Amino acid sequence: MTIHSFHLAEVSRRTGARALLRPPTPATAPGLDHLECLSLMRLGAPVVSPDRLQLRRLAVFAQWQEEAALDRFLVRDPLGPSLAAGWHVRMEYLRRWSSLAAFPGLPVRSGTWDQDKQVVAVTLARMRTPEIPRFLRHGRPVERLVRDHPGVSLAVAAFRPPRTISTFTVWHSTRQMLEMVHGRSSVPDPTRHADAMRERERRDFHHEFATFRFRPLSEHGSWDGATGLVPDSHAL
Template identity: 55%
Template sequence: MTLGSAIFSPSRMLIRHMAVFAQWVDEAAVDRFLQQDDFGKTLATGWHTRLVYLRQWGAIEGFVVPTHSHEVDDPEAPVVAVTVARMRLFQVPRFIRWGRPVEKLVRDHPGASFALAAIRLPRTVSTFSVWKSQKEMVAMVYGRSAVPQPKRHAHAMQERERKDFHFQFTTLRFKPIAEHGSWEGRTNIIPGLTQGK
């Protein structure tokens, strides 16, 4: 989905695109999947990044998340943020009201290199954002960025604390270690990484 666009707009749903977020035992398993599996071969024609787990907030079922956290030593290093939420269906209108301003904040933020969302009906939503630096991402989260209405994310999180939109929610932070392919002609989406083979 295109972040920030009107909910009932043809521009919002990228119906010819698919996002896959998966865990792997090791990189050799990823390579085998992309080279030998029919679905993997299709995915290999697109863009993907490989990530190392750093930390998590919240909890979600269906993923084996490490119990230990790591911090990026360099605040100028790029990071990837992934959110996964399972919605309370009656809270969707509230979520849209508070969420769309945050989508626009992330989409237009000068520190974001790439940002999209995805949905798996009826109730799972996810966002994926690449940040030029951890420092810029953290500034966005806490409303400290030099952008118009910088506290949109912070205010939405306060509203979520007041009355949760979700019955499960997590934010995961990752260190990107490689990127492969292109997204709509774009390469080198993650600053400082060498394009993979």
């Protein structure tokens, strides 16, 4: 069964640079379909800030042909032990909005999910370079909305130069995530995400953009000293 994984890890500067420049591929990691390696950013940080791009803190999003391939990778690949020492969640694909050439073949919808159960969302985009200032202007309020939302248990953003950007969020429930998306949350300025989406529809920020939704299957390791980052992870 195809599975996806998302990883967070502290690595050496050399390991981080190598992963960004030459990430693992299906040719080097049997059973891997595709892997995105990015540097973490702190959500809501100033545009010019050491927190905006954290070169020694990696985020990795990957699709595997089977779970055993991920297990082998974490042991045998040069990057694997560094990721194994961090935190990751294994996920079952549920649905997508739009698509990316790097992840072909994913159906629009693969399953249903209880609106009150936990859910994971991943966005991945290839930016139009001239649109980056405009994207930051409209995107930073959304970053703060997501970062501070009571329905979120973990939210990170990541970037790989020159133009790939990603966000990863773990939600207590699908219902809370959808309320945020549609501007119906009981928080200050709840329409920030909806406003940014309307601006993207007016003139797209991206060459490619997709949002993926997943059911968490299992959680492994710790991040920043914390475990249990997926709500009710003991019940997964």
